[in-house]
Amino acid sequence: MADEVKLPADAFEPLDKSKHLDSEKISAPNLTFMQDAWRRLKKNKGAIIAMTLLIIFFVMAFGSAFISPHNPNAVNPQYANLPPKWPGVGINGFNGTLVQAGSRVDAYKAAGAASSVHYWLGTDYLGRDLLSRILYGTRISLTVAVVATLVDLLFGVTFGLFSGWKGGRIDNFMQRIIEIIMSIPTLVVVVLLILVLKPGMMSITIAIAFSSWTTMARLIRAQTLELKEQEYVLAAKTLGESSIKIAFKHLLPNLSSIIIIQTMFTIPSAIFFEAFLSYVGIGISSPKASLGTLLNDGQKNFQFLPYQMWYPAIVLSIIMIAFNVFADGLRDAFDPQSKG
Amino acid sequence: MAKYLIKRIFYLLLTLFIVITVTFFMMKLLPGTPLTNQQKLSPAQQHLILKQYGLTKPVWQQYLIYVAGVFHGNFGTSFQFSDQPVSYLISSRIGPSLLLGAQAMILGVIPGILVGALGAIKKNTWVDSTTTIVSILGISIPSFVLAVLLQYYIGLKLGWLPIADWGGFAYTILPTIALAASPFADTARFIRTEMVDVLNSDYIELAKAKGLSKWGVIYHHALRNSLIPVVTIIGPLAVNIMTGSMVIENIFSVPGIGEQFVKSILTNDYPTIMAVTIVYSLMLMVVLLITDIVYGIIDPRIRITNTSK
Amino acid sequence: MKFNKALALGAVSGASLLLLAACGSKSSDKSLASDQTLNWVETANLPTMDPSKSTDIVSGGTLNNVDEGLLRLGEGSKLRPGVAKSYSVSKDGKTWTFNLRHSKWSNGDPVTANDFVYGWRRTVKPSTASQYAYLYDHVKNFSAVNKGKLAPSKLGIKADGKYKVVVTLSRPQTYFKYLVGAQAFFPQNQKVAEKYGSKYASNSSSAVYNGPFKLTGWNGTNNTWTLKKNKQYWNAKATKLAAIKFQVIKDQGTWLSQYQSGKVDEIITDGTQYKQLKNSKEMHLRNGASTFYLEMNQRKGFFKNNVAARKAISLAINKEQLVKNVLADGSQAPKGLVPTKLAKRGNTDFADAAYVKSGTAYNLKQAKAEWRQALKKSGRSSLSLELLADDTPAGKQTAEFIQSQLTKLPGLKVTTTNVPFNVRLSRSTKGDFDLVIGGWSADFPDAISFSSLFTSNNSYNRGQWQNSAYDTAIKNAEGKDADNSAARWDDLVSAEKTLMSQQGIVPLYQQTQAQLLKSKVKGVQYFPTGAQWDFSHAYISNSK
Secondary structure, three states: OOOOOOOOHHHOOOOOOOOOOOOOOOOOOOOOHHHHHHHHHHHOHHHHHHHHHHHHHHHHHHHOOOOOOOOOOOOOHHHOOOOOEOOOOOOOOOEOEEEEOOEEEEHHHHOOOOOOOOOOOOEOOOOOEHHHHHHHHHHHHHHHHHHHHHHHHHHHHHHHHHHHHHOHHHHHHHHHHHHHHHOOOHHHHHHHHHHHOOOOHHHHHHHHHHHHHHHHHHHHHHHHHHHOOOHHHHHHHHOOOOHHHHHHHHHHHHHHHHHHHHHHHHHHHHHHHHHHHHHHOOOOOOOOOOHHHHHHHHHHOOOOOOHHHHHHHHHHHHHHHHHHHHHHHHHHHHOHHHHO | OHHHHHHHHHHHHHHHHHHHHHHHHHHOOOOOOOOOOHHHOOHHHHHHHHHHOOOOOOHHHHHHHHHHHHOOOOOOEOOOOOOOEHHHHHHHHHHHHHHHHHHHHHHHHHHHHHHHHHHHHOOOOHHHHHHHHHHHHHHHOOHHHHHHHHHHHHHHHOOOOOOOOOOOHHHHHHHHHHHHHHHHHHHHHHHHHHHHHHHOOHHHHHHHHOOOOHHHHHHHHHHHHHHHHHHHHHHHHHHHHHHHHHHHHHHOOOOOHHHHHHHHHHHOOHHHHHHHHHHHHHHHHHHHHHHHHHHHHHOOOOOHHHHHO | OOEEEEEEOOOOOHHHHHHHHHHOOOOOOOOEOOOOEEEEEEOOOOOOOOOOOOOOHHHHHHHHHHOOOOEEEOHHHOEEEOOEEEEEEEOOOOEEEEEEOOEEOOOOOEEOHHHHHHHHHHHHOHHHOOOOHHHHOOEOOHHHHHOOOOOHHHOOEEEOOOOEEEEEEOOOOOOHHHHOOOHHHOOOOHHHHHHHHHHOOOOHHHOOOOOOEEEEOOOOOOOEEEEEEOOOOOOHHHOOOOEEEEEEOOOHHHHHHHHHOOOOOEEEEOHHHHHHHOOOOOEEEEEEEEEEEEEEOOOOOOOOOOHHHHHHHHHHOOHHHHHHHHHOOOOEOOOOOOOOOOOEEOOEEHHHHOOOHHHHOOOHHHHHHHHHHHHHHHOOOOEEEEEEEEOOHHHHHHHHHHHHHHOOOOOEEEEEEEEOHHHHHHHHHHOOOOEEEEEEEOOOOOOHHHHHHHOOOOOOOOOOOOOHHHHHHHHHHHOOOOOOHHHHHHHHHHHHHHHHHOOOEEEEEEEEEEEEEOOOEEOOEEOOOOOOEEOOOOEEEOOO
């Protein structure tokens, strides 16, 4: 005998079928990978500041092609090597004075400049406005670095993925190619390219790209070797996914952090390599300027005209730091694993 | 393993041969000659001198002679140093370069690992921020700027260390620091990223759950696994140091091959350029071979034999 | 044999006289510092110590201090005795006889006439591949020996006994006396050279020295070496310095820091450093014997037979501003092709004697007028030119400046191309340029070393400017007037005037080195040609 509990007919309410059809549904809005990343990125104040800075630098550098305080190439020899002078500011370092042979002199007066003449960041050895030169130099450095990095990305990632994924003989062969390229010092490649092509931005960009993609390829390949033994890749393989699909769906997202970090290594190192070439004497040739050539010109006169090194160095460092902080932010945003 | 090694060394020699060939023919495109006084010589006199250097022979003959020479350690005669075989030029100058390179590698990588690991362990604290800033500064200042600053402030203004020149440990300190900044920063950043990833992985959770001490987990599991990718960047770091050494040796007047290489490039001294290229290439290939072997040893997930399947 | 000139040099005590000249004041109270060590800097390595193979200023300068030829250059480029006590020249100017003193190599061997014969033959014979052998071109049988068609023993030099050298020239050469002081004419110790073979003079111990100093601590490739007093030198008692320590510094900033910290005793300043330090008491301007100039391609096209165009280019370039504000390293505006202080006759400097004002003047208004005329003549309204220059800092600065100056000419567009030295040379020799900036420096103190460059079809005449009056003047100076110094001088002056009034080239600047030298260092001599520095009478003084 069982107790029968009699329930009233209205003890249950029928569900509205149209409303709760899928109880598994996630209530939060559906976000794509990019939206999700952006949401996380926004929370990172440092990254946002860095991104803003980078946008400002890009806008100023590329905007200076249209609006610039002075023509960056206008030579004005009588105003050569004038220190910074800000209208109405009397602090040493911004008032157009300079320590010359032990005593502070007004360089503007000595050059016979009218009181209305002022260069915010001073002038270089040919009397060109340093602020305009820096904006112009930033533009060239960024162009060289970004183009070189794009080539690096496209080429390096594809190469590394393919090599690591295929393994065996193909991998071996591809690694030999990389080894050969990597074992020729970059400078030689650059010198030859500069000779074969005409000296200039193009040859330097190509040379930097040519010598930097190999690092990316090696890293990607090493990581791919590791990833392809992971269970989820094996599972995908077993389920008959095509290699290309696996690469895009499984490998690339997991490689994204390493790609981003490496990219963010590549941009500064491209800027640096260009600067290095300037020091050696085969960089961007004048009257073109890059941050590297400006720095190199500046370091020669550091004892007497420190501003000629400090300002390009500060700009370069800010760009560098901004890239790095932004890269960190991006990495955290892209790679949910390392949310920590 | 032995089979693998033999195979790798065979490839190494093959690569070296390709490097020699490619650089030889590339250098032939350069307008370099031993005529340091070219401006004042008549074409007939120039021809006489070129003949003495064996440069009037057909290029393929020059190539064969060169290749045969290289395998006997004969890289020809420098165009700058008319009495010095290039092999002597390199052997007499490689010491300071190797010393600086090794010191910079040690000074860069070891503190880099420590600082990077510290940043990862103390993630999102002030320690992390400080180490991040330090390492970012390291990559945001070009080595020649850093060298100039060190030289001016520490060498000249404070007078603590020699400004330039060579002769004893004190002379190596400033160039080593300038050279080590970039590998240090690269390593620190790399390690931090890797270690953060590793610290989030399941086996660390497991190790923790097993009751291992925090530092035990870090030392035995996290650090070890984070070091693996570092091995892959040792090669690029070595290139970095080689490239950097050209600038740094120049600034600090170090009698090394980097400084000489720059001079050779600027004077189109192609026997020296070729020889230094070959030496740099060989050193790099050895570094890469070693890192690959080490990579296999420390990461059980990669099996060296895979590559020879 | 008859000698019409016999010049005895031996009796003069060169040392004390030269010291007076060098210090410019009485140094009777000269108090020598206890440490007689000089710290000198080179910007490049010492590539060789073989007198036959030396081409660069580092080895040239070092050789000049450790070895000695028949004669030595002294203050004001005057000759003083070297290994030769005296010399005489035959009436036809073709036979030169040098009487040697009894002196020794640093290993104790006597320096004999045979060492000169051996050294000269070694320099000229083809297997040595000397790049300065061309300096011998007036010596009898030079070109046949140099080409290997005659044995080295046929060269016009022979030993007459142990201490007399007789040289035969193929044609007279008044400036031969300057040449025998150059390192390509130094004596060489046969025993030592043959003992070391290909290693001869490739490090400090595989060579011997007959000059005021001897080289130590040089392994062939290192960045430091030391010159020590050579006790075997015949005039060793005049040598005050115990040692000169050399250091290679390639970075200009490093050099200044080393100078300021007192680690080195001298620095050649660059533009900015010079501007900051030019009022220093330690600053010395060293006028070099080199001129930089612009050549215009006259093989074809615009500049050929177009004096107005060439003049316009010259008038549009402000050379004063170039040296004062752009290079600003102490270099000077040129008076013409031949630099000042290179050659003198009586008290007249060659550059003053041959000065043509319009050849180096700046006048933009006139330049524009000439340029319009030139454009009209060739029927163009605009023109675009490529300016080729070295990729050195000075090359870039000059090119940028000239570009900015020339674009002020109506309808002219100038692009600059900076290339490595070798590329610049080969392109300019081939005539692959519109405008090229080049330079020349004299090997010996005579105007001919510049003037001979611009004769028609000379390979150094990169622009191929051609003028028959110029060619004739140079031909006379080298030919019929070679032994007549007054006529020869006039020939060279008129050639220079022709070059400048026709604006065959545009002189840009005369290179000058601005040197800071610690005031305690006295008596260092500077020569504008050949070896730059002579330390044989230098000393470190106690008083600053």
